[in-house]
Amino acid sequence: MRSFAISEVAIDPARLRQALHLPQCGALVCFEGWVRDNHMGKAVQALDYQAYRELALSEGERIMREAGERFEIVGAMAVHRVGALALGDLAVWIGVSAGHRDAAFSACRWVIDEIKARVPIWKREHYSDGISEWLHP
């Protein structure tokens, strides 16, 4: 199972995790990216994610497919939140199940790195000084 999704509503890790629970798997590695209260020393109050939806979905699916070719994994799912998020909200969830932990760790790490580098989604941070800006690293 491979899937990449974009969600306008809160991500539910418990439900996603359940779908990766397969008898031949000994390992699940999950990554959760949360909205944290600071960025480069500036206090963050909230943020928005904006996606180029069609291209984000196809590029996301491509990443999940590539993960299955590069690593000995069984299941892999990723969900990225879009819209307005508050401090502590879950922005991205990735789960990878595998026979052994090595592949699960490597693939999960690879997937988040590729999502951050390739998927057309942008973040705008709202700082406590009233300024907000799109991050274009």
Next chain:
Amino acid sequence: MRSFAISEVAIDPARLRQALHLPQCGALVCFEGWVRDNHMGKAVQALDYQAYRELALSEGERIMREAGERFEIVGAMAVHRVGALALGDLAVWIGVSAGHRDAAFSACRWVIDEIKARVPIWKREHYSDGISEWLHP
């Protein structure tokens, strides 16, 4: 927060994860080790974990403390199940939260590797051919 626990009852990942949810964290990495249906080509039906409880707890706590010294993390928790487990049961859960994903991934991986190498807990696998044996790798 650092903690290591041994549990005679089913581990609850949702509750554990919640405790690691801290405002300065941008990343959570969780590892789950499940009872899988095969080991080295043999069909597994169930397994037992046996612990030297006092020493397992002190060695586990030492690992969690060392993780906090080696990596830039905020929270770290690990729970190891003991007793009789069925296929698909959760045997070990580890969660590490951090400002950034790099430390969370590295520390989570390090903790499970150290637990497997150092904590006095043993696994006995019950195979479908009726044989059962303690693993002493």
Next chain:
Amino acid sequence: MKVSVHYFAGLRDRAGCNSEEMDLAEGTSLTALYAQCCARHGIDFPRERLRVALDDAFVSWDHGLHDGAQVAFLPPVSGG
């Protein structure tokens, strides 16, 4: 030929719209289109830092344009 140009993130703020229709001379290139968009909206984002997508797929900057094309100029992404 008519094309639609889609803007995201910082470029959307600068353009003041999600997308717009533009009427182009036959043979207009993607780089020339981007230059027109920059001139129209005062965009100063260097082209070298952008990726470009045509009809919901990444393409290279020397890819041709066609009537009805959906074009998007994509600033460096910051998801995750």
Next chain:
Amino acid sequence: MKVSVHYFAGLRDRAGCNSEEMDLAEGTSLTALYAQCCARHGIDFPRERLRVALDDAFVSWDHGLHDGAQVAFLPPVSGG
């Protein structure tokens, strides 16, 4: 002196008990104690592959024994 010996996993199966009390001559070493346990229960697990714990802490094999000591011979672990 009296010591308690605790067994785990494969050693427990072989010894047929979780733990036992043993009465030792003063100055008995951990390696000599392990040899006695092996002889008594037909254990053939090589000492080099075991760790040893005294009073719930890992110790080296040349650590001394005392009256009332809690000793555990630990096969390679397989948790996780």
